[in-house]
Amino acid sequence: MSGALSGGGPVVVGYRDETSGAALQWGAAEAGRRGVPLRVIHAYCPDPISPLAWGVPLPIDDARDFGAMMRANARSILEDALERVRTRWPELPLSSALVSVSPSASLVESSRHAGLVVVGRAAERSMAHGSTALTVAAHSQAPLVMVPAVAGEHVSPVAPDDDHRQLGAGKVVVGVDGSPECAGALECAFVQAAARRVPLLVVHATWWRPVSGQDPVTLAFDVSGGERGRQDFLGLGHWMARYPDVKLSCALARLPVGDALVEISRGAELLVVGTRGHGGFSDLLLGSVSRDVLVHATCPVAVVRRVPSAGLEDLDVESPAREQLTVS
Incomplete structure (x- = not known):
């Protein structure tokens, strides 16, 4: 398959939070235009960066529950994104994944089976705020589209x-x-x-x-x-x-x-x-x-590399770090 935005694989959108709303809408519209499924991926960190909170150790029970709290919050963010898609594009084939790895790693992995990967960029434009797009663009096996949150x-x-x-x-x-x-x-x-x-x-x-x-x-x-x-x-x-x-x-x-x-x-x-x-x-x-x-x-930016995608099938990767959410 060529590197153009014309492959038959799913459109994969990396969704962070409401700042990714423009990317989500762009990806859904593109999937509908091409007649392919949309896949929404949300990545989160399940563990605290440090066992200390403002210099005070977390109680054992709180530390144990922290991962579950982060997972529940991440699941809520992802389900909100899916509901936005269902409301505007009710006929669009839709799937999702909740992953506890870095956003860049999950999107690069997903690019092996994608026709297109879409990410957002926060309004504050800098190398730091664009780091996910830069990393995915450098490694992705599918074309990448970056959609800015605000012009x-x-x-x-x-x-x-x-x-x-x-x-x-x-x-x-x-x-x-x-x-x-x-x-x-x-x-x-x-x-x-x-x-x-x-x-x-x-x-x-x-x-x-x-x-x-x-x-x-x-x-x-x-x-x-x-x-x-x-x-x-x-x-x-x-x-x-x-x-x-x-x-x-x-x-x-x-x-x-x-x-x-x-x-x-x-x-x-x-x-x-x-x-x-x-x-x-x-x-x-x-x-x-x-x-x-x-x-x-x-404006939205497409970065096209001369690398063919690995396949056209939808993503169905099972691993301890990946949760498949069933959508109707």
Whole structure:
């Protein structure tokens, strides 16, 4: 199976709390659009970090009951999430898992059988708040989509009234550089633009300091009219032929790549980027562009790796750390 958001496996959503509400809704809508099941996973820590509470040892009975209390609270959070899905998407096939391992570990494991993994990002944007998305994006065998809880402002060297900030509004935006690693991102972008019936904007960014007064982002060329050299350089020809109904435009950005994609994708339906893992140790690392957009983008971000998913069957993993909740 390819790395695009088009596989037949379930959509897996990592649900933390109400800050993951946007991710839950996005994942449910995507599962409904694709006609696949939705699986919601909530991870919790069953044990106290320390046997001390404010310097006072916990009573033995309280320490013994702490894990049960945490499990009950986690179960309540998960059931609330499931009820939200049932209310809005009553026909959507739905399953869930309550796990007592780290969120990143549970989602990476689940990605082996998923068509897509969806996570949220809290409003406070930092490497710490985006750590789950960064870890899962680096290790996941399925594409990852990060959905921010609240769209915010990203400080950049570009003036706030520049017209390019509206280029991606209402579109699917994909960043390309002409390398083979872009193939999966391009496939994902065309699939999503076609499914959503919205235009696709292809962004190629190259950083040099623009001349004073020069627009840092230019709608530089139209690839639809036989510009074969540009089509071949950006890897668009095959996908244009396969998705002729997708309205396509391209932008050349004279900005650092991460800044360009964050700025141009404001208001976009989805921003798609690839990542350069090639196997072995390099698979443990995300490129700087992927990290930048996962932390700073104000729209949903898809990170597509060139790694096939292990299978299409729904998750049914039984282990002491995993509780399967039955849903109707």
